[in-house]
Every structure is written in C-alpha cells, then in structure tokens.
Amino acid sequence: MSAVLQNLVNQPYRHGFVTDIESEIAPKGLNEETIRLISAKKNEPDWLLDFRLKAYQKWLTMSEPSWQNVHYPKIDFQEISYYAAPKPKKKLASMDEVDPELLRTFEKLGVPMHERAALAGVAVDVVFDSVSVATTYKEKLAELGIIFCSISEAVQKHPDLVREYIGAVVPVGDNFYAALNSAVFTDGSFCYIPKGIKCPMDLSTYFRINTEGSGQFERTLVIAEEGASVSYLEGCTAPQFDTNQLHAAVVELIAMDNADIKYSTVQNWYAGDENGIGGIYNFVTKRGLAKGVNSRISWTQVETGAAITWKYPSCILRGDNSVGEFYSVAVTNHHQQADTGTKMIHLGKNTRSTIISKGISAGKSNSSYRGLVRIAPTAENARNFSQCDSMLVGNQCGAHTFPYIQVRNHSAKVEHEASTSKIGEDQLFYFAQRGIDAEEAVSMIVNGFCKEVFQQLPMEFAVEATKLLSFKLEGSVG
Amino acid sequence: MINNDSQTILDVQNLHASTQGAEILKGINLTVKSGEIHAIMGLNGSGKSTFAKVLAGHPDYEVTQGTIQFEQHDLLALSSEERAQAGIFLAFQYPIEIPGVANSQFLRLAYNTVQTNRGREELDPLEFDDFVREKMKLLEMKPDFLDRSVNEGFSGGEKKRNEILQMALLEPKLGILDETDSGLDIDALKIVAKGVNHLSNKDNAIILITHYQRLLEHIVPDYVHVMEAGRIIRTGGKELALELETHGYDWLHNNPKNSAGASA
Numbered sequence: 007m008s009a010v011l012q013n014l015v016n017q018p019y020r021h022g023f024v025t026d027i028e029s030e031i032a033p034k035g036l037n038e039e040t041i042r043l044i045s046a047k048k049n050e051p052d053w054l055l056d057f058r059l060k061a062y063q064k065w066l067t068m069s070e071p072s073w074q075n076v077h078y079p080k081i082d083f084q085e086i087s088y089y090a091a092p093k094p095k096k097k098l099a100s101m102d103e104v105d106p107e108l109l110r111t112f113e114k115l116g117v118p119m120h121e122r123a124a125l126a127g128v129a130v131d132v133v134f135d136s137v138s139v140a141t142t143y144k145e146k147l148a149e150l151g152i153i154f155c156s157i158s159e160a161v162q163k164h165p166d167l168v169r170e171y172i173g174a175v176v177p178v179g180d181n182f183y184a185a186l187n188s189a190v191f192t193d194g195s196f197c198y199i200p201k202g203i204k205c206p207m208d209l210s211t212y213f214r215i216n217t218e219g220s221g222q223f224e225r226t227l228v229i230a231e232e233g234a235s236v237s238y239l240e241g242c243t244a245p246q247f248d249t250n251q252l253h254a255a256v257v258e259l260i261a262m263d264n265a266d267i268k269y270s271t272v273q274n275w276y277a278g279d280e281n282g283i284g285g286i287y288n289f290v291t292k293r294g295l296a297k298g299v300n301s302r303i304s305w306t307q308v309e310t311g312a313a314i315t316w317k318y319p320s321c322i323l324r325g326d327n328s329v330g331e332f333y334s335v336a337v338t339n340h341h342q343q344a345d346t347g348t349k350m351i352h353l354g355k356n357t358r359s360t361i362i363s364k365g366i367s368a369g370k371s372n373s374s375y376r377g378l379v380r381i382a383p384t385a386e387n388a389r390n391f392s393q394c395d396s397m398l399v400g401n402q403c404g405a406h407t408f409p410y411i412q413v414r415n416h417s418a419k420v421e422h423e424a425s426t427s428k429i430g431e432d433q434l435f436y437f438a439q440r441g442i443d444a445e446e447a448v449s450m451i452v453n454g455f456c457k458e459v460f461q462q463l464p465m466e467f468a469v470e471a472t473k474l475l476s477f478k479l480e481g482s483v484g
Numbered sequence: 485m486i487n488n489d490s491q492t493i494l495d496v497q498n499l500h501a502s503t504q505g506a507e508i509l510k511g512i513n514l515t516v517k518s519g520e521i522h523a524i525m526g527l528n529g530s531g532k533s534t535f536a537k538v539l540a541g542h543p544d545y546e547v548t549q550g551t552i553q554f555e556q557h558d559l560l561a562l563s564s565e566e567r568a569q570a571g572i573f574l575a576f577q578y579p580i581e582i583p584g585v586a587n588s589q590f591l592r593l594a595y596n597t598v599q600t601n602r603g604r605e606e607l608d609p610l611e612f613d614d615f616v617r618e619k620m621k622l623l624e625m626k627p628d629f630l631d632r633s634v635n636e637g638f639s640g641g642e643k644k645r646n647e648i649l650q651m652a653l654l655e656p657k658l659g660i661l662d663e664t665d666s667g668l669d670i671d672a673l674k675i676v677a678k679g680v681n682h683l684s685n686k687d688n689a690i691i692l693i694t695h696y697q698r699l700l701e702h703i704v705p706d707y708v709h710v711m712e713a714g715r716i717i718r719t720g721g722k723e724l725a726l727e728l729e730t731h732g733y734d735w736l737h738n739n740p741k742n743s744a745g746a747s748a
Contacts, residue, residue, distance in 0.1 A: 431543060436580040438564035439540050440594035440650060454584025
C-alpha cells in the first residue's frame with residue numbers, strides 16, 4: 007500500500023469524544039434480577055417482563071453463532087452492564103429543557119436537531135444511550151395519526167400495538183443476539199403509520215453510545231397499515247473507546263396490504279483504531295415482513311463503522327406481489343471485519359426481490375457478503391435479481407461472497423451477478439496524470455462504484471454518505 | 485514547426501530510470517522546444533513507453549541519474565498530478581477504464597483542477613457542458629459519450645479519441661502521445677491526427693511515440709528519434725521514419741552515421 011493510501015486511511019475517528027453526563031449504570035452481569043431491574047426501572051407491564059424472561063430462558067440454551075467470517079475474542083456477557091440512563095434533572099417538556107451538555111454533543115456531531123429538524127422537515131427521535139431524551143415533530147405527526155416515539159413511551163401509551171407486533175417478525179428465540187436483545191433491550195423507536203397515510207416526512211433517529219462498557223440493545227418497531235407508507239432513517243456515530251462495546255439491536259418492520267416501508271441506515275460506529283484496538287461489535291437483527299399483498303420492504307444501508315459488523319437485513323415476502331429490496335454499501339478499513347448481506351424469503355405468488363451489494367475493503371480489513379434467496383414451493387413466479395460487487399483498495403484486504411440460493415418452485419427466476427475490482431495504481435496514475443490527486447480519485451471511484459445504492463438514499467442522507475465514505479477511505483490508497 | 489524564437493519546453497539530460505531493480509532508461513538526452521513535434525520510434529522494449537511514463541511521473545519508475553527540466557523547472561521535484569497541472573499531458577497507450585464514473589464528471593474535475601492550479605476560473609456543470617461539447621465536435625464524438633463511464637466498454641478508437649479530447653480540454657504545454665495510433669482503423673486515425681494537428685501550435689510541443697510511419701503521414705514531425713535499449717541512438721528529420729519503414733531497424737546498425745544524441 008502506498009504512502010498516499012496509508013495517509014488517507016489513517017485519519018482518526020472524528021466523533022471520538024465522551025460527553026460528561028452523569029449516567030445511572032446497572033451493576034455488571036446478566037441474570038433474572040437484571041431483567042427485572044430493567045423492567046421495573048421502565049415501569050413495564052407484566053406481559054413485557056414475561057417477554058423478556060422468556061427470551062432470557064431461550065438465550066440461556068443458545069450459543070453464540072460461529073459460522074460468520076469474522077474473528078474476535080469471546081465476549082464475557084457477565085462483564086457487561088445492561089442498563090445506563092442519563093440522569094434527568096427534571097421531567098423534560100420541551101427541547102429547552104434538554105441538558106445543554108447533550109445539546110452540545112449533537113452540535114459537535116453536526117446534528118443541531120431542533121434547527122435541523124425544522125429546516126429539513128425531519129423528525130428526530132434522539133436516542134442517547136438508552137433513554138429517549140426528546141422527540142420533535144411529534145405533534146405534527148400526531149395530527150395524521152402517526153405515532154413516532156421511543157419504544158418505552160409506546161409501551162406506556164400504546165401497549166396493545168406493541169404487544170401485538172413485538173417479536174412478530176423476529177421471535178424471542180430467533181438467534182443468540184436477538185434473544186439477548188429481547189431480554190434486555192432498554193429503548194429504541196416505535197413508529198406506527200395508520201391506514202392510508204403517507205408519512206409526509208422522513209422519520210429519523212440518531213443513535214449514540216455514550217457510557218463506556220454499557221451494552222446497547224436497541225429495539226425498533228415500524229408498522230405500516232394498509233396503504234400506508236413511510237421512509238425511516240437511522241444514523242449512528244459513537245465516541246472513541248478502547249474497550250469493545252457490544253451493540254445488538256433488533257429492528258422489525260411490518261407492511262400490510264399495499265403498504266411501503268423504506269428503511270435507510272448510515273452506520274458509523276467507532277471502528278477501533280488503526281491497529282484494530284477497540285471499536286463496536288455491531289451484531290444486529292433486522293427483518294421486515296411484507297405481510298400484505300403488493301406490500302414493499304426496502305432496506306438501504308451504508309455500513310462504514312464498527313470493528314465487527316454482523317448484519318443481514320431481510321425480507322419475508324409473504325403477501326402476493328410483494329417486493330423486497332436490499333441496497334448495501336459496506337466499507338471496511340484498517341482491521342475492520344464485516345459479514346453482512348440479506349435474506350429474501352419468497353412465500354407469496356409473484357413476489358420480487360432485488361439485492362444490490364457493494365463491498366469496499368481497504369487496509370487490512372475483511373468484508374464478506376452473505377445472502378440467502380429462498381423461493382418456497384408456494385411462491386409461483388417469484389423473481390430475484392442479485393448483484394454483489396466487491397472493490398479492493400490496496401493489497402492487504404479481503405473480499406468474500408457467500409451466496410445461498412434455495413429454489414423450490416420451478417416457475418422461479420433467480421439471477422446472480424458478482425464482480426471484484428481493485429483500485430489499482432494504474433487508475434490512480436490515470437487520475438494523477440489529469441491533475442487529480444489520489445484522495446479525490448479514490449472518492450470519485452468509490453462513489454461511482456456505490457452510485458446505485460446512494461441513489462436509493464434520501465437526498466440529504468446521500469450527501470452525508472458520500473462524504474462519510476470519502477472520509478473513511480482517506481489514507482487508504484497509494 | 486521549428487522556430488528560431490522558440491522557448492525550450494523540455495530538456496532531458498542523461499536520464500536513467502529503473503523499475504523493480506531493472507534499468508530501463510540508460511542515458512536519454514532530448515531537448516524539445518515550443519512549436520516542435522518530435523517522434524520517438526523503436527522496437528518493443530526499447531524504452532519508449534517507459535520514457536513517457538517517467539516524464540509523467542509514474543510511481544513504478546525510479547529516476548536514478550540525470551535531470552529533466554520542464555520550462556526551466558526541475559520536473560523531478562513534482563508529483564505526477566503537479567506535472568499534469570504544470571502542463572504535461574500523457575495520452576495513454578492503454579487508457580484506463582473507471583467503471584461508475586461518468587466521463588462528464590471526470591473531465592470536469594480534471595479540467596477544473598488544472599484550471600484552478602493555473603489561476604483561472606472554474607466552469608460550473610452547465611458551462612462545462614457547452615465547452616466540452618464544442619471540443620467533442622473536433623473529434624467527431626457522439627454526445628452520449630459524456631454519460632458513459634470513463635473508457636468502460638469503449639472501442640479502441642473511442643478510447644484514443646477520449647485521450648485527445650482530454651488533451652484538447654487541458655491544453656498542455658507538452659503532449660506526449662504513447663502509441664496513440666495503435667489499434668486505430670484508418671478513419672479513426674485520421675480523426676485523431678486532425679485533432680492533434682489542430683491542437684499543435686507555436687507555444688506547445690508534442691512527442692509522438694509510435695512504431696509506424698503511418699501516423700507520421702498525418703502528423704508530420706520535425707524530428708524523428710530512434711530508441712534502442714534505453715537510449716536514443718539516432719535522430720533525424722521526418723525522412724528518417726521513411727527509411728526505417730523501408731529498411732527496418734537493423735538498417736541503423738549497418739549505417740551508424742549521425743549516431744546518438746540530442747536533437748535540434
């Protein structure tokens with residue numbers, strides 16, 4: 007790897023700072039007591055405590071998955087603190103009452119949420135550590151009957167909806183990390199779009215991990231009723247720490263007849279330093295159920311951070327004519343490892359799915375695409391198109407593709423395309439000979455490579471993602 | 485053309501260059517003045533393309549001895565992008581494909597970068613579009629070319645025309661054309677030659693690297709140099725190319741007159 011590439015890659019993490027807010031932290035370790043503590047702290051109904059305990063019992067019988075193409079030291083789940091909440095000085099009725107320190111943090115991150123929300127027409131449900139601090143635009147949304155709040159609040163105010171749908175797409179025992187999340191999740195977002203309503207703005211959540219050593223277990227639930235549609239944005243940044251932090255979120259999406267859910271993520275968790283020390287473990291279960299006819303679930307993700315990413319946003323296409331989409335850019339650098347992809351489960355007739363995956367590996371990192379396309383016997387005339395492209399930057403990184411295709415219906419049409427390319431000296435020299443330096447060249451090549459995915463992102467997010475990618479790959483070429 | 489009041493654009497003295505421990509260039513001397521067209525001929529492996537890449541600052545080659553002055557400045561002190569900005573242009577023998585990057589985007593970035601470094605105004609996308617379309621007419625290029633990815637899926641002729649288009653945009657002081665004629669049919673060759681002739685003027689200079697006399701029928705050089713084993717072993721006028729075409733390179737060894745050396 008040349009010096010230019012090295013410099014580009016070796017930029018420090020820009021969001022590395024710790025906000026000084028008193029945290030209320032539960033003792034380390036996981037047992038029934040911890041779960042009861044969380045549930046009591048959050049004043050939860052019995053059915054939710056039962057849900058958690060059932061998940062915990064399942065979890066005890068399960069073991070960590072080891073099939074993924076990533077390597078890390080074994081996690082001691084008894085060394086993690088499962089609850090941390092910023093201590094509110096008093097009840098918050100408006101943004102003015104939000105801790106100024108917290109607001110400054112958002113300023114540093116470039117998320118002046120009150121202004122940003124107003125200017126951009128984005129409602130920001132801000133999750134800071136595990137407790138939602140403020141929710142904007144709620145009233146406007148409420149006029150349309152849209153519910154957009156923290157899941158804790160939803161548990162209190164809309165318990166029937168939460169009870170009906172939580173765990174409906176990702177059951178408590180779905181996998182090791184989903185079971186863990188179900189047992190100990192502390193907060194997250196809840197979104198409900200009533201029948202026939204098109205949500206007039208993108209709904210956005212900024213997540214942030216802030217307490218060293220505290221596990222993060224977010225839980226998100228998005229429900230679009232018949233004929234409803236919503237575009238949901240999730241963005242992440244995290245401060246710099248030396249110890250690894252486990253992040254095991256669960257996201258469930260449910261789309262009824264003719265409903266449309268678009269879920270976009272820009273993920274920039276702390277990835278560890280250039281020697282691979284520290285960084286977030288991002289073990290996430292995301293799944294959408296296209297339950298009704300003509301429904302659509304669309305995932306777009308730009309994964310740039312985390313020391314380890316283990317994530318397969320999936321679609322279960324149960325409704326006839328339903329559509330599943332997965333657009334992904336995964337960038338790894340230094341010692342980052344990513345094993346990510348999707349599952350498209352075709353159950354209904356005439357179901358269609360599209361997978362566009364772009365993996366970019368730089369430094370000494372490793373990136374794997376892992377995807378399953380399953381056509382069930384019931385899925386007459388199902389169609390899938392998959393395209394998995396990998397790009398290597400430098401010669402010490404790796405890219406891998408693991409496609410799984412299971413077809414049990416003869417009328418199915420499944421296409422898979424894959425390619426691997428490399429940003430080579432020759433390309434960079436070509437740019438240089440036209441007066442363009444390596445940094446700009448890499449940025450242009452990479453953004454060109456990811457164009458099909460960025461086109462899927464809402465405008466502002468696409469601009470952010472483009473910048474983020476360039477910045478992530480700074481120093482990686484040369 | 486050779487002018488009496490011309491300025492020296494390039495002055496290469498005793499240039500030695502290596503790659504991966506092997507010395508390829510073994511003492512090149514060459515002076516190029518404004519308004520001149522120089523042809524460099526020679527067999528495969530004689531070092532012609534290496535010379536072109538060394539002038540452009542390719543990172544794979546290390547200059548071990550000698551000097552290169554470009555408009556009275558030390559060229560070797562500049563990075564490859566600085567050389568391009570200073571006015572050195574290399575038309576590649578094998579233009580590189582850049583999937584996903586639209587030609588219009590690439591050309592505009594190159595143009596604006598170079599303009600900025602020369603203290604001139606950048607063009608916004610609309611202005612640039614008008615500007616580039618005008619230049620494209622010279623090379624008889626189709627408008628859809630702008631939307632396609634850089635060189636991806638281009639025919640040999642399209643790639644070479646794209647190189648000359650870039651030269652037209654960047655207006656270099658010194659254009660180095662590395663086997664621009666290879667892989668071109670006669671019609672494409674004529675278009676490319678017309679473009680190069682159009683761009684050649686009394687203030688700039690061109691170095692043509694070629695195997696064949698064919699190109700030189702369309703772009704008439706002031707000097708012809710023959711390279712062998714990393715040196716210029718013969719320099720003459722345009723008639724030297726014709727003699728080589730007739731007699732082959734071995735003929736030089738049997739007629740060692742006017743051997744080696746600097747031009748002009």
